[in-house]
Amino acid sequence: MDGVGYFIYSFIKLFVIVSPITGVITFITLTDGLSRSEKNLIAKKSVTLAFVIALFFLFTGTIILDILGISLDSLKVAGGILLLMVAFDMTHAKISKQNITDKEIDAAYKREDIWIFPIAMPILTGPGTITTAIVLTETAEVVQQKFLIILALILTYSIAMVTFLFSRRIHKKMGYNGMLVLTRLFGLFLGAISVSMVASGIWGIYLSLNSL
Template identity: 55%
Template sequence: MIVENLGFFIYAFTSIFVIVDPVSGVVTFISLTSGMTCEEKNEVAKKAVTLACVIALFFAMTGSVILNLFNVSVDALRVVGGLLLFTIAFDMMHAKVSRESITEEEISQSQEREDIWIFPIGLPLLTGPGTISTAIVLMGGTDTFGQKILILIAIIITFVLCLYIFLFSRKIHTFIGYNGMLVFTRLMGLLLAAIAVDMAAKGITDIFNLAN
């Protein structure tokens, strides 16, 4: 049981961390906070990560209610979510900013805004449709209370790491370098693509088995 839960936790944490992908978001975060002092930058990071974490936790805990309200099955969301994650992964493998998260035009228009911790950093850079659908699918894919708690813990740990990555964003960028960021983004994209295919395949298989 312990080994099974540990394996499930690793899968849940990996899925959430890869889709949030805070390391790749460092460049965007630095760009949006370039004119701020260190204190202001840290305040933006704390507010944005807190907001993103709350949104992810909210949809994780209420996702089944939302699906039932619209009469949508978890397997249907698995298929759609898998396709969405694959499009994000495709952009990442080409070292591009995912259009699901934020566009270059949105980055440019956000430079002068005071509430960038809400949009575009908190939503959708950190918690976009991909993160939300992944959280709902993970929670809907298990009936075990213990595993549901593990998913919530995985979400919280992901955003705690995200906070520290943003707080030390300039040092990380200096240490890894721009090329290092591109390599990391491509590797995360490859891993995300595998998760996306697995998610979509499971959804299709379950739908097919249910129909028969």
């Protein structure tokens, strides 16, 4: 796979899993009643923190796996199953309980640091995003590919930033039903990615067992 192809491959995976457009409804709900400047500040802080968290695991994922004694294939299976559960909820246009529960959203109304939880994490950077960042880095064959993953991550969260800053306008243009349709579509793509991840992990575990 050439450089452009690998960048597109990495970006699509990250963008579908981060899925900033599906977090718009939650963002609008949590920031209801705030001024425009306050909403923009929360958007900038939350997206920046989410990017930093994802970047942290992208660089330290290998070390963490080694410390915990977790194989990449095991992570693929576990992460893939988790993503499949998230995708199932998305195809039904629901907020995934694997990322955040209704009780946690209700509790967030009373918090002043909603830009940290639940917006930055787990809405923008959840277990699925962390798993994908680690898997992409671990499977990158050359340094150039790792650099392309970082660029894909930057582009993903840049789009997330724009999406959140203009969340009200996007919601007004698309409407609630339009947002739900897009959420279901992203859920379908995410389901396909998760199945591929689980299959790859199971195959890798099978090969490693046969080599013993």
